[in-house]
Amino acid sequence: MVRLEGIGKSFGPVRANHDITLDIVPGRIKALLGENGAGKSTLMSILSGRLAQDTGIIHVDGEAVRFRSPKDALKAGIGMVYQHFxxxxxxxxxxxxxxxxxxxxLSPVHMSRVVAELAARYGLDIDPAARVCDLSMGERQRVEILKLLYRDSRVLILDEPTAVLTPGETEQLFEALHRMAENGKAIVFISHKMQEVLALADEIAILRRGEVVDEFHESEVPGEAELANRMVGREVILEVAAEPLEPGDRVLHVDGLAGDGLKGLSFEVRKGEVFAIAGVAGNGQRELVECVTGLRRPAEGEVELLGIPWRQFFTKAPRQGGLAYIPEDRQGLATCLSLDLVDNFLLTARGCFTRGPFLDRKSADAAARDILAEYNVQPGRAEAPARSLSGGNLQKLVVGREFYRKPSLIVAENPTQGLDIAATEEVWARLLEVRSHAGVLLVSGDLNEVLALADRVAVMYRGCFIGLLDRSDTNKVDAIGLMMAGVSCEG
Structure with a gap:
C-alpha cells in the first residue's frame, strides 16, 4: 500500500533520518521501535504530511507522491493519532x-447514527452523544481513531497510544486494532513497551540513529531481551532491583487536601521510599502535583514540605537539598525550547552557580556538559537549542538537571513517558539510587513503572484515593488495574 524509499531528513547538522526504506502492507500491524532520537517520529511526521523529506520518495499504491500538508496525506488515506489529542x-x-x-x-440524530455504526464495526465502544469533556483518556483516543476511520484512512499511525490508558483500555484498543487489520487497514504502532509490541505486531522495524537496522516478521521476532539489545545496540537489563530501605525523616506531609477537584487527600512521604500515585491521567493527579510543587495554592487542608508549612517553604525555597520537580510537560513547563541546553540547565540549577549577584557561567557550562554526557543526551551539543532535541532526550536533560541539585524531595510526574527502554532503565535506577538521601513522590499512569519502583502505592480516581497499599500486598497489587478504572477492591 505504501513504500518509503530512501527517505532522508536533517535539521541543520542533526541527521534525523538517513536512507530509510520501509513497506507498509494492508492487513498488517507494523511496530516501530527505537531509542529516543532514533528518528521514528520524524519518519512518521513525513508520512503523515507534517514534515517534508529532504531526499527519497513516498509511493502510495505504486505511485510517487509528495505531501505538502497533513491534508494531502489524509486524501491519500494516511492519518496519524498523536499523543496529545x-x-x-x-x-x-x-x-x-x-x-x-x-x-x-446533517442532523444530530443522523450524525450520531453514522458514528455509532462506525464504532460498532471496529469495536470502539463510545457514546456518540457524549461530550468530549466528560470522557476518559481512553475514550478520547477512540474519538481520534474514529475521526480517521470516518475519513476512510487506510493507514493509521499511532504514536505511543497506550501511554494514557488503563490495562483494560489497552486490551480494548488492541482488539480494535486487530479488527481494523482484519478489515484491510494498515497499522503503524510506535511504542517503547516491548511486551505490547510482541503481543500486537505482525512486523517490527528497529531504527537506530536514523536508520533501519533490523526488520522482523512475527515468526522471526527474537525474545524481549534480544529485541531490546538490538534496539539499543548493547545489552539491556529489563528489571531493576528495588531493595527496600529503612524509611527516614518525613519530607512531605499532606493532610485533608481538598478543592479544585481533590477530595480530602492525606498521605506522607519519607526519605528512603518511593510513594507512588497510580491512575489514568485526568483524575486529579495534576492538581495534586501543582499543590505540592507550589504552582497552585491549596484550597483546603495542609501541605508541609521538609517540615516547613507550604506558604513559608515557597516564600524562600532552599537552593540545594530542597524540592526537585520533573514535570510531565517537558516542552512547556520543564524547558524553554528557544534557549540552548546550558540555559535550560540553569532554569532550576542557577542557584548552584551564583556568587552574590554574579553567575559563574564557566562552571555552569562545564556542569551542563557533564550532565549531557552522563545522561547520554543526544545530540550532546550544549550550544544546541532545546527544540532540536527529541522529547525523550529533552526528558533526560530535565532529569539530570533536577538530580544535580541533590534534592531531599523529588516529585516525578510520568518521568519515563516516551522514553526508550535504555533511558527508562537509567531513570528507574537513578530514582531508586536517590532514596539514600531523598523521598520520591512518583505520579505515573504506567502500572509496570509503579510496580517496579514503589514501596507504597495509592490509586487515584476522580480526585480521591480509591486504594492504598504496600508493594508486598500481592492480593491488592493484582487489582490495581481495576482500581485505576474506578473499581474499589476493599475487602
Whole structure:
C-alpha cells in the first residue's frame, strides 16, 4: 500500500533520518521501535504530511507522491493519532468526528447514527452523544481513531497510544486494532513497551540513529531481551532491583487536601521510599502535583514540605537539598525550547552557580556538559537549542538537571513517558539510587513503572484515593488495574 524509499531528513547538522526504506502492507500491524532520537517520529511526521523529506520518495499504491500538508496525506488515506489529542472538549463525540467535513447538512440524530455504526464495526465502544469533556483518556483516543476511520484512512499511525490508558483500555484498543487489520487497514504502532509490541505486531522495524537496522516478521521476532539489545545496540537489563530501605525523616506531609477537584487527600512521604500515585491521567493527579510543587495554592487542608508549612517553604525555597520537580510537560513547563541546553540547565540549577549577584557561567557550562554526557543526551551539543532535541532526550536533560541539585524531595510526574527502554532503565535506577538521601513522590499512569519502583502505592480516581497499599500486598497489587478504572477492591 505504501513504500518509503530512501527517505532522508536533517535539521541543520542533526541527521534525523538517513536512507530509510520501509513497506507498509494492508492487513498488517507494523511496530516501530527505537531509542529516543532514533528518528521514528520524524519518519512518521513525513508520512503523515507534517514534515517534508529532504531526499527519497513516498509511493502510495505504486505511485510517487509528495505531501505538502497533513491534508494531502489524509486524501491519500494516511492519518496519524498523536499523543496529545486534538479534540474540541465542548462538542459531542459525533460532532468531533464529523468536524471539518464538507457536504450536505446533517442532523444530530443522523450524525450520531453514522458514528455509532462506525464504532460498532471496529469495536470502539463510545457514546456518540457524549461530550468530549466528560470522557476518559481512553475514550478520547477512540474519538481520534474514529475521526480517521470516518475519513476512510487506510493507514493509521499511532504514536505511543497506550501511554494514557488503563490495562483494560489497552486490551480494548488492541482488539480494535486487530479488527481494523482484519478489515484491510494498515497499522503503524510506535511504542517503547516491548511486551505490547510482541503481543500486537505482525512486523517490527528497529531504527537506530536514523536508520533501519533490523526488520522482523512475527515468526522471526527474537525474545524481549534480544529485541531490546538490538534496539539499543548493547545489552539491556529489563528489571531493576528495588531493595527496600529503612524509611527516614518525613519530607512531605499532606493532610485533608481538598478543592479544585481533590477530595480530602492525606498521605506522607519519607526519605528512603518511593510513594507512588497510580491512575489514568485526568483524575486529579495534576492538581495534586501543582499543590505540592507550589504552582497552585491549596484550597483546603495542609501541605508541609521538609517540615516547613507550604506558604513559608515557597516564600524562600532552599537552593540545594530542597524540592526537585520533573514535570510531565517537558516542552512547556520543564524547558524553554528557544534557549540552548546550558540555559535550560540553569532554569532550576542557577542557584548552584551564583556568587552574590554574579553567575559563574564557566562552571555552569562545564556542569551542563557533564550532565549531557552522563545522561547520554543526544545530540550532546550544549550550544544546541532545546527544540532540536527529541522529547525523550529533552526528558533526560530535565532529569539530570533536577538530580544535580541533590534534592531531599523529588516529585516525578510520568518521568519515563516516551522514553526508550535504555533511558527508562537509567531513570528507574537513578530514582531508586536517590532514596539514600531523598523521598520520591512518583505520579505515573504506567502500572509496570509503579510496580517496579514503589514501596507504597495509592490509586487515584476522580480526585480521591480509591486504594492504598504496600508493594508486598500481592492480593491488592493484582487489582490495581481495576482500581485505576474506578473499581474499589476493599475487602
Amino acid at each position: 486534538m479534540l474540541v472538549d465542548s462538542m459531542t463525540v459525533a460532532e468531533n468526528v464529523l468536524l471539518g467535513q464538507s457536504g450536505a447538512w
